[in-house]
Amino acid sequence: MGKRHGRHIHLGLWLTFLDAADWRNPDSRAEELNSLAPYVEVAEIGERAKLDALIRGDGLGLPLPSPDQAYAGSLEILTLLAALAARTEKIGLIGTASTTFTEPYNLARTLATLDHISNGRVGWNIVTSVAGEEQFGYDQIPGHEERYERADEFIEVVSKLWASWESDAVLVDRENGVFFDPKKINRIDHHGKHFHVAGPLNIARPPQGRPVFVQAGDSDRGRNFAAEHAELVFTAQRDLEKAQAFYRDVKERVKRQGRDESRVSILPGLVVTIGATEAEARELHDQFLARIDYERTRTSLEALLGGIDLSDIDLDEQVPEERLPEAATLTRQPGRAQIFVDLAKEKGATLRQLLQALGTAHGHGRVFGTPRQVADHIERWAEAGAADGFAISPAQGLAGARLFADEVVPILQDRGVFRREYTGSTLRDHFGLWPVS
Ligand SMILES: Cc1cc2nc3c(=O)[nH]c(=O)nc-3n(C[C@H](O)[C@H](O)[C@H](O)COP(=O)(O)O)c2cc1C
Secondary structure: OOOEOOEOOEEEEEOOOOOHHHOOOOOOOHHHOOOOHHHHHHHHHHHHOOOOEEEEOOOOOOOOOOOOOHHHOOOOHHHHHHHHHOOOOOOEEEEEEEOOOOOHHHHHHHHHHHHHHOOOOEEEEEEOOOOOHHHOOOOOOOOHHHHHHHHHHHHHHHHHHHOOEOOOOEEEEOOOOEEEOHHHEOOOOEEOOOOEEOOOOOOOOOOOOOOEEEEEOOOHHHHHHHHHHOOEEEEOOOOHHHHHHHHHHHHHHHHHOOOOHHHOEEEEEEEEEEOOOHHHHHHHHHHHHHOOOHHHHHHHHHHHOOOOOOOOOOOOOEOOHHHOOOHHHOOOOHHHHHHHHHHHHHOOOEHHHHHHHHHHHOOOEEEEEOHHHHHHHHHHHHHOOOOOEEEEEEOOHHHHHHHHHHHHHHHHHHOOOOOOOOOOOOHHHHOOOOOOO
């Protein structure tokens, strides 16, 4: 197969080394959860394979503390990316930050700083958050629409702040003692419903103009937000047909906004298990499933589906339809909940299958197989108009990341669908995005 529409597939690598279910393995390196070293290893693996970016989510709070949950707390992502910026040269660095529980001025400053010290490699995964209200003085989480409304204004404010320094404001004219031209640094005087910000920002315009805008939200409102702002879209898709429909729908919405849809990349998450043979991969995948803590995962599923009770349902029974919520009416994660409602209703999934989908991949797609089979899967979805690439999450921790980089990526390179070398140095370059003027 040749290049897809003359363009390459994009690959992000999930910035983690420890699968929650894996930590009790003797070689898991669980003690290093909050150390820099394993994350540097992931970053180096990704950069050696010429991947587009490292990607990581982030949350605010510990929703279900339980003594066996290794992943309960971990490093704050933007701080971690600052450290990785110093240890890498080309790979993009995409971190998650909430528009609901941060303020535009602080976040604009942090992301501008990251973009400066990484020489233009930062992407911001813009989320409206599914939890965190208890940490920030709210009685309850602001409603879905309200969160997106604040997010729209948030984007407006940070964009104005990043543009508050014109690109030629910094002169460093030693002879005349002129460091910068004050006429090229402007107040923004933003007064809106949610924010009052005078500006200008207290740091020069970032090298990329602003970080690459990444969006992860699957609901109707989330898709409109993506259509308006996003340059990359993360999504959880398990089923090829649904992924194609999502892809078409988001690109169509982008077009309706008057934007060039070919400049918006859609990357579903993909949890990957690689074996030397198909049988070995299946065995590893089965082990992966066997490690699920069904009791705890059921509690998470109940919460995701709006607090329903599934405690009386046998693992091999289906969830009765009348128990399932109308996902679109949920406040926290209607988009993600929809995946599980569809699985139950349309595919007749048993409770066990729902818990496996949540516990192993949080609703994302999964693939297991030989390196060739994994490469085939990636290429098939891209060819079928279901994805511009994937956010890869190796099921086998660091070893899995290495296998992906060393065994799968070369196959995609040989087929001409993935880069052999970086052709640029910013995240915008990697994704073929327009510069921000
Ligand atoms: C693929 C994907 C990844 C997400 N990652 C995060 C995350 O890391 N942190 C977070 O607070 N929310 C995350 N979210 C949720 C977003 O906060 C989103 O705003 C929320 O799901 C509500 O919007 P929605 O109903 O449009 O999906 C993610 C959502 C999706 C679909």
